[in-house]
Amino acid sequence: MNKRVLCLLAPGFEEVEAITPIDVLRRAGVEVVVASVLGEKLVTGRCQITVQADATLDEVADQEFDLLLI
Numbered sequence: 727m728n729k730r731v732l733c734l735l736a737p738g739f740e741e742v743e744a745i746t747p748i749d750v751l752r753r754a755g756v757e758v759v760v761a762s763v764l765g766e767k768l769v770t771g772r773c774q775i776t777v778q779a780d781a782t783l784d785e786v787a788d789q790e791f792d793l794l795l796i
Contacts, residue, residue: 732786759780
């Protein structure tokens with residue numbers, strides 16, 4: 727059974743601290759769902775890099791995950 731990870735992004739997130747673990751986990755075959763804590767899927771980090779989340783937190787709130795990455 728594949729593991730599922732929920733990664734939360736909020737405005738001002740540290741880009742390298744979010745993108746690196748997402749990349750490593752996905753390369754290892756883990757399903758990573760990136761969710762914005764806002765109602766919008768576009769989230770801008772501290773260095774003004776904008777990332778598109780897979781979903782909003784509201785859209786995945788009822789789903790089960792094995793790990794929460796914040």
